[in-house]
Amino acid sequence: MPYREPVRTAARRPRSTASSTVRSALGKAHGAVPDPVPVFDDGTPAVANLDPDLLAALREAAADAADDGVEIFVNGGWRSPEYQEQLLREAISKYGSAAEAARWVATPGTSAHVAGEAVDIGPSAARAWLSEHGAGYGLCQIYRNEPWHYELRPEAVEHGCPPMYADPTHDPRMRR
Structure with missing residues (x-):
């Protein structure tokens, strides 16, 4: 049976009927991943639409992780701007303010x-494996x-991953 770890994001909280209607309109084609999928799933837009270099690194890491008995799944990947906006609205509702939501969900x-250029990985064994080995693939x-x-940082292969930001509000890319 495939891995099915609950995702702890604004997208997984109980929703109103209005939100469910929007969610169904912005489903898999917009990048939703209702159930974790293997990194080799080319039929899921969240995987297939990832940056080719990120996807190649992720698949190489997944093949090596499998040799260690660890399976890497994608809980989230590419998203349409509309789907990202929906996730942001849900996070604002959940956390009570745009400032607090920004710690978890970026603007489109x-x-x-x-x-x-980003992928959300599961289960915890896969995250632990990537935490230890990801830099060798440029995955940080x-x-x-x-x-x-995780995001691709090719320089990590030789220099290791850069220091992490506490949360997205500390990332200068989020201030555009």
């Missing part, structure tokens, strides 16, 4: 997910508060 204009955890969020 700043999100690495919208650019296809970017935010201390999001152990599932």
Whole structure:
């Protein structure tokens, strides 16, 4: 049976009927990943629309992790701007303010997910494996508060991953 760890994001909180209607309109084609998928799933836009270099590094890491008995799944990847906006609205509702929501969800204009340059990984064994071995593939955890969020940093192969930001509000890319 495939891995199914609950995702702890604004997208997984109980929703109103209005939110559910929008969510169904902005489903898989917009980057939603209702159930974790393997990194080799080319039929899921959240995976297939990732930056090619990120996807190649992720797949190489996943193949090596499998040799160690660890399976890497994608809980989130590429997202459309509309889907990212929906996640942001849900986070504002959940956390009570845009400032607090910004610790967890970026705007469509700043999100690495919208650019296809970020992937959310599970389960915890996969995150632990990437935490130990990811730099060798250029895959780095970017935010201390999001152990599932990885981005490609090719220089990490030789120099190791850069220091993590506490959360996205400390990332200068989020101030565009």
